[in-house]
Amino acid sequence: xxxxxxxxxxxxxxxxxxxxxxxxxxxxxxxxxxxxxxxxxxxxxxxxxxxxxxxxxxxxxxxxxxxxxxxxxxxxxxxxxxxxxxxxxxxxxxxxxxxxxxxxxxxxxxxxxxxxxxxxxxxxxxxxxxxxxxxxxxxxxxxxxxxxxxxxxxxxxxxxxxxxxxxxxxxxxxxxxxxxxxxxxxxxxxxxxxxxxxxxxxxxxxxxxxxxxxxxxxxxxxxxxxxxxxxxxxxxxxxxxxxxxxxxxxxxxxxxxxxxxxxxxxxxxxxxxxxxxxxxxxxxxxxxxxxxxxxxxxxxxxxxxxxxxxxxxxxxxxxxxxxxxxxxxxxxxxxxxxxxxxxxxxxxxxxxxxxxxxxxxxxxxxxxxxxxxxxxxxxxxxxxxxxxxxxxxxxxxxxxxxxxxxxxxxxxxxxxxxxxxxxxxxxxxxxxxxxxxx
Numbered sequence: 001x002x003x004x005x006x007x008x009x010x011x012x013x014x015x016x017x018x019x020x021x022x023x024x025x026x027x028x029x030x031x032x033x034x035x036x037x038x039x040x041x042x043x044x045x046x047x048x049x050x051x052x053x054x055x056x057x058x059x060x061x062x063x064x065x066x067x068x069x070x071x072x073x074x075x076x077x078x079x080x081x082x083x084x085x086x087x088x089x090x091x092x093x094x095x096x097x098x099x100x101x102x103x104x105x106x107x108x109x110x111x112x113x114x115x116x117x118x119x120x121x122x123x124x125x126x127x128x129x130x131x132x133x134x135x136x137x138x139x140x141x142x143x144x145x146x147x148x149x150x151x152x153x154x155x156x157x158x159x160x161x162x163x164x165x166x167x168x169x170x171x172x173x174x175x176x177x178x179x180x181x182x183x184x185x186x187x188x189x190x191x192x193x194x195x196x197x198x199x200x201x202x203x204x205x206x207x208x209x210x211x212x213x214x215x216x217x218x219x220x221x222x223x224x225x226x227x228x229x230x231x232x233x234x235x236x237x238x239x240x241x242x243x244x245x246x247x248x249x250x251x252x253x254x255x256x257x258x259x260x261x262x263x264x265x266x267x268x269x270x271x272x273x274x275x276x277x278x279x280x281x282x283x284x285x286x287x288x289x290x291x292x293x294x295x296x297x298x299x300x301x302x303x304x305x306x307x308x309x310x311x312x313x314x315x316x317x318x319x320x321x322x323x324x325x326x327x328x329x330x331x332x333x334x335x336x337x338x339x340x341x342x343x344x345x346x347x348x349x350x351x352x353x354x355x356x357x358x359x360x361x362x363x364x365x366x367x368x369x370x371x372x373x374x375x376x377x378x379x380x381x382x383x384x385x386x387x388x389x390x391x392x393x394x395x396x397x398x399x400x401x402x403x404x405x406x407x408x409x410x411x412x413x414x415x416x417x418x419x420x421x422x423x424x425x426x427x428x429x430x431x432x433x434x435x436x437x438x
Contacts, residue, residue, distance in 0.1 A: 035382075036048060038385050044389040044390055044391045047390060047391055047392055047413045047421075048392050048412070049391075049414060050352045051266045051414075052264045052417070053418045054417075059319075060265060060301065060308075063301040063304035063308070066301075067298075068297055074300050075296070076296065080287070081105075081287065081288075082104075082294075082299065083296055083299035083300055085300070086110060086300070086303035087105070087110065088104045090102075090104070090110075090272055090274070091104040091107065091108055093310055094257075098242055098244050098274070100244075102274060107276065108274055109283050111272060111273060112269050112270075112271065112291055113258060113269040113270065114229045114258035114271035115141065115269075115271070116271055117254075117257075119145055120286045120287050120291075122145040122146060122151070122225075124282040124285065125191060126149035126150065126190055130150070131151065131152050131190060132152070132191045133192040134155050134156075135192075136155050136156070136398065136400060138193070138398055139195055139200075143400065152188075153400070154189070156180055158203065159174065159175060159176075160174045160346070161175065168345065168346070168347055169344070170347045171198070171202045171203040171350075171354070172203065172238075174201050176209065176212070186220075190223060191223040191224070191225055192223075192224050193227065194210075194213060194225070194226050194243060196228060196240065196350075197233060197234060197351040200395055201353075203349060204239075206241075207241050213243065214246045214248070218248050222252070223279065224249065225253075226256065228242060228256060229257060229260075229261040229262075229271075231257070233261070233352065235327070244274070250276060253275060254274070254275040254280070255274040256271065256272070257271060257272050258271045259271065259302040259305070262305075263305050268301070269294075269295075270294065270302045327415065331348065335354070335415075337425060337429050338356055338413070341429055341433055342360055343357070354412070354415065355413075356392075357410055358376075358411055368380060369382075375394060375404050377395055378397075381393065381394050381411055390429075392411040392412055394412075395411060
């Protein structure tokens, strides 16, 4: 690997090894591996895992086919930190959105999906004993990745405001307490991870909320890791704002994106990090000494897809405009359907997901089978898979251990699904609804 070590300034101290993998094992993995396995055994409709079960847009599929059949050199290595046409279009496209002159060689790193970007960021920047602030509920890799880097997770919780009877809750009602958030920053805080739109709740942080986070990061000299993979999936007229676009935040923010979420092609596993060279150079060191390189053809396909989208951006023909409109319709369909059996969805402002309140079920049937200390939502999901043929993910999975029992009355659904999946769901719900009749 010596010949590939292009950045001689790694942040790890000589001889230091980060070996916290066992302490940081994920509780369920992306999409809840345990529940997906149960689903396949019970022939249930999978509304749990976060992936589209329909094709990517034609222009993206054609871009991948072209990458496979055109230049034979796309079968070989490209630049380790990103295929040059891809880093160039990412710099151009996002530079305009972030209000920055982005250097494709210094400010962009292409990774094996956004997951790879997250892992590389934690390994590069979090040292033994550093504190990382995690807003819960959180995408469930954040905690183990912090632990694997030797860091200490510090949790701050989004709290839902009460709603009036008969009124659906909204993810916009899930708020941070400014005083509680400020109290989590200490002299040991290295980073805060911000996921907007949020998985699992679908909250889109407002500009005012982002300004609060930004002011605290600047006040305490803290890095912000901004996981923005769902940035194009925002509904009901809400607007996504990148925290890196706020004054003074580019210099301390890593903005993470995903081609899988952007172009409905999660299996391509192409992600990226945008940020200042002072931070990204450390990620390059980890990347080149672990992954080294991402598949060239997938990167070429993503580059061509962005070039296509750049021609349509801001117009009704833009995929980034059409896709969220279509997904808002499937969201609304699923919300109406689930309400028919007594589930209470929390309407999301963005992302692939929403959560549903199962408090009424917890009151009516509190003694579902399960382990003694097993959170209620886990037992409910297993019951729902086995008896109703529907899969969701328990939301307690997305909380730290002390808070799981407090938030064990929610389950997460993915609504980025094909019409045939929605029909299969409706058939299961119709049977469930008949069983509810006296």
